[in-house]
Amino acid sequence: MKKDSLLKSSLWISISGIISRVLAVVYIIPWNIWIGPLAVNAANSMYGKVYNIYNLFLIIATAGIPSAISKEVASHNALGRFDQSEKLFKKYSFYMTLVGIGCAAIMFFGAKYVAIVLAAGDMRVVTPIKYLSVAMLIIPALGILRGYIQGYAFISYSAFSQVIEQIARVAYMLYATYTIMVLQKGNYVSAVNQSTLASFIGATLAYVFLLWIRVRVRKSTTIEDIKTKDDLPTDGSLDINFGSMLRSAIPFLLVDTIMTVLQLFDQTTFTWIYQLILHASEKTIDNLYAMFGFQANKIIMVLVSLAISVSASVIPALSAMVSKKASDEYIQSFMRKIVQFTVFIILPATFGVIAISRQLWTAFVFYDQSILGSKVLIVSCVEAFFYCIFMILENILQVTRHMRKSMLYLAIAYLLKIILQLPLTLALGVYGPVTATAISFIIMSHFAFRLINKQFKIVDKVLGKKLLRILFDGLVMLFVVSIANFLIVKVISDATKVGAIIVIIICGIIGVLVYGLMSYKDGSLNILKEIRDTKIY
Numbered sequence: 001m002k003k004d005s006l007l008k009s010s011l012w013i014s015i016s017g018i019i020s021r022v023l024a025v026v027y028i029i030p031w032n033i034w035i036g037p038l039a040v041n042a043a044n045s046m047y048g049k050v051y052n053i054y055n056l057f058l059i060i061a062t063a064g065i066p067s068a069i070s071k072e073v074a075s076h077n078a079l080g081r082f083d084q085s086e087k088l089f090k091k092y093s094f095y096m097t098l099v100g101i102g103c104a105a106i107m108f109f110g111a112k113y114v115a116i117v118l119a120a121g122d123m124r125v126v127t128p129i130k131y132l133s134v135a136m137l138i139i140p141a142l143g144i145l146r147g148y149i150q151g152y153a154f155i156s157y158s159a160f161s162q163v164i165e166q167i168a169r170v171a172y173m174l175y176a177t178y179t180i181m182v183l184q185k186g187n188y189v190s191a192v193n194q195s196t197l198a199s200f201i202g203a204t205l206a207y208v209f210l211l212w213i214r215v216r217v218r219k220s221t222t223i224e225d226i227k228t229k230d231d232l233p234t235d236g237s238l239d240i241n242f243g244s245m246l247r248s249a250i251p252f253l254l255v256d257t258i259m260t261v262l263q264l265f266d267q268t269t270f271t272w273i274y275q276l277i278l279h280a281s282e283k284t285i286d287n288l289y290a291m292f293g294f295q296a297n298k299i300i301m302v303l304v305s306l307a308i309s310v311s312a313s314v315i316p317a318l319s320a321m322v323s324k325k326a327s328d329e330y331i332q333s334f335m336r337k338i339v340q341f342t343v344f345i346i347l348p349a350t351f352g353v354i355a356i357s358r359q360l361w362t363a364f365v366f367y368d369q370s371i372l373g374s375k376v377l378i379v380s381c382v383e384a385f386f387y388c389i390f391m392i393l394e395n396i397l398q399v400t401r402h403m404r405k406s407m408l409y410l411a412i413a414y415l416l417k418i419i420l421q422l423p424l425t426l427a428l429g430v431y432g433p434v435t436a437t438a439i440s441f442i443i444m445s446h447f448a449f450r451l452i453n454k455q456f457k458i459v460d461k462v463l464g465k466k467l468l469r470i471l472f473d474g475l476v477m478l479f480v481v482s483i484a485n486f487l488i489v490k491v492i493s494d495a496t497k498v499g500a501i502i503v504i505i506i507c508g509i510i511g512v513l514v515y516g517l518m519s520y521k522d523g524s525l526n527i528l529k530e531i532r533d534t535k536i537y
Contacts, residue, residue, distance in 0.1 A: 016159035020166035020305065024298060027170045028364050029497060031195075034181040039188040041283075044290040047192050048297070049119045049267050050128045054199070055260040056118070057103050057132075058139060069144055073151025086218075089148045093141055100140035107133035118264055124189060128196040135200040142203050145210045149217060157213045161206040169202030254410050255394045259304075259387060262417055266433040267293055273425050288430045295365050296377045296434075300384035303349055318399040332456045335396075336463050340527045342392055343467055347474045348515045350385045354378050355481040356507050362500035372430075379434045386441035393448035405451055409444045416440040466524065473518040481511045 035043045069092060076084045107114065111129040119125045149158040176194035180186040270289055274280040321331055353360065354377075361373035390413070397406040417440045425432030453459050485507050494500045519525040 016163045020162050022302065023166045023170045024301065026364070027174055028295075028298060030174055031177055032365070034177050035188050035191060036181070041287045041290045043188040043192055044295060045286040045293075046122070046124050046128075046189070047195065048290060048293045049122060050125045050132065050192070050196060052260060052263045052267055052293070053114060053118045053125065053129060054132045054135075054196070056257070056264055057107055057136060059257045059260055069147030070150040073148055077152060085148070085151065089144065093144045096140035096144050100136045100138070103140075104133040104136035107136060119267065127189075128193050131193055131196040132199060134197070135203055138200065138207055139203050142207045142210070145207065145214065149210060149213060152217050154213070154217055157210070157217075161210050161213075164209050165202040165206035167202075168205045169198040172198040172201050254407065255391060255398070258391075258410060258413065261414075262437050263293065263297070265417065265421070266437075269421055270425065270433055273422065277426070291373055292376050292380065292430055292434055295361075295373065296380040299353065299360055299364065299377060300380045303346065303353065303381065303384040304388060318396065328456060331400075332458060335452070335456050335458045337527065337530055338392075338396075339458060340463065340466050340470070342389070343470050344519075344524060344527050346385060346388050347470060348477055348511070350381050351474045351478040352481065352508065352511045353381050355478050355511065356485060356504050357381070359485070359494050359500040359503045359507070362494055363497050363504060376430055376434070379431050379438070383434050383438035383441065386438055386445055390441045390445045390448065393445055393452065396452055397448060400452070400455070402451060402455075406448075409448050412447075413440045413444040416443060466527075469522045469524050470519075473515055473522065473524060476518055477511050477515040480514045481507050484510050 032040050032044075069088065072088060073085045076082065076088070108130050111126045111133075112123070114129055115121065115123055115125045146158045146161065149155070173195040176198070177191045180191045180194060181188070267289060270293070271285055274285045274288070318331070318334070321334065357374040357377045358371070361377060365373055394406050394410065397403075397409075417436055420436035420439060421433060424436045428435055485503065488503050488506055492499050492502055494503045516525070
């Protein structure tokens with residue numbers, strides 16, 4: 001087995017992330033149809049609330065350990081300490097399994113109280129929370145296994161396991177929903193309950209796959225790779241220590257948690273604001289919350305998956321550099337590549353979603369909501385872009401030993417969100433919560449990047465020109481695709497799901513061709529070659 005390069009690992013995670021997110025979005029089409037127009041918004045609202053709660057427990061249960069494991073395994077392996085990597089994996093697999101059992105118990109036996117605190121008292125979510133508790137028994141151990149595989153620089157296999165998990169999850173969801181709603185003529189609550197059980201099935205299959213990969217990974221380590229005691233450092237800095245692992249994991253936990261916590265904050269405060277101040281009906285609240293809290297969120301997660309791919313590759317690579325005490329100049333060069341690569345990937349993807357936002361809403365939700373929905377989606381894209389930047393910067397801060405500053409920036413981001421939530425929701429309505437989150441990420445991304453740049457002097461005229469070229473290429477693509485979209489809908493109606501999908505495909509091809517050609521001509525495309533030649537360790 002050959003270790004992945006930085007480009008290969010990023011591309012594999014990007015591809016698997018996009019496939020997983022596209023599946024998570026595409027299933028909405030038949031799912032919504034089978035649920036039916038009368039119950040679809042209530043079902044989406046209910047499902048969104050349940051999954052926000054589940055994601056919070058999921059992140060608490062994994063406790064940031066997968067990213068920390070990836071970082072620590074890469075550090076040990078870079079110095080030839082493969083025995084330490086194995087000890088670390090076994091120790092924390094046992095620990096995280098116990099944590100998963102504890103979280104599952106809280107979710108199952110305390111589902112009523114969880115609904116009161118995190119879903120504004122919506123008792124519809126009690127039963128699906130209990131169904132999801134079963135998944136907590138295996139997912140923490142799955143997270144450890146993924147981090148272990150990534151730390152060995154076999155990131156492509158970890159990425160593929162996510163595709164397996166998502167395919168199994170979506171297949172069961174659609175099977176259960178079709179059986180209940182179409183064949184049995186049941187109600188949407190039963191369909192949502194069964195849909196949540198799909199997470200356990202997907203996670204189990206992914207875990208079995210990665211256990212097989214672990215056997216192959218261990219066989220890939222040769223005798224020459226393993227260092228003798230005389231070759232190893234004697235300062236004890238890399239010894240396994242439970243406390244130090246938790247200190248390493250908690251910052252990753254807080255970064256991974258921020259979007260989920262803010263979404264939980266949104267679903268609670270949005271409901272309270274609309275009930276107590278605006279006196280809106282439950283139906284109105286369900287419709288609006290489903291729009292920004294579930295439907296738009298599903299689509300923008302495709303963008304977030306791109307940031308996750310970059311972040312998952314950067315953590316072990318930077319960690320290995322720090323462990324080997326690489327020079328500041330070497331790390332500086334690596335940082336510049338990461339900045340350019342991140343913007344090169346995420347910016348055009350964001351512009352592309354914005355350009356075809358109305359067709360995306362029609363394809364995955366409904367045409368009659370597409371005007372308001374597309375506007376919500378555009379604002380959500382801005383939020384997603386800066387969340388991606390913020391997440392990558394925070395992970396870089398942690399790996400480069402700026403833990404305190406990283407935590408400070410997270411705390412300020414939360415504080416800004418809390419301060420802005422009420423006035424912006426009252427002023428902007430459905431756009432308010434998303435705008436408040438976006439502003440928080442924009443401000444704190446600025447401070448995080450400024451700190452990193454102060455240490456490594458990343459920004460110079462050459463990098464500035466490269467980023468400006470990428471921005472120009474993205475704007476040209478946005479303009480061309482928007483014009484093409486305007487002309488195509490004159491010929492092909494986008495009022496139907498089939499028509500909207502055709503427009504999306506045509507505009508997508510045009511966007512890729514335009515951006516690819518522009519990038520090739522001005523040299524921006526060269527960043528892929530530079531990243532391809534960069535090894536993780």
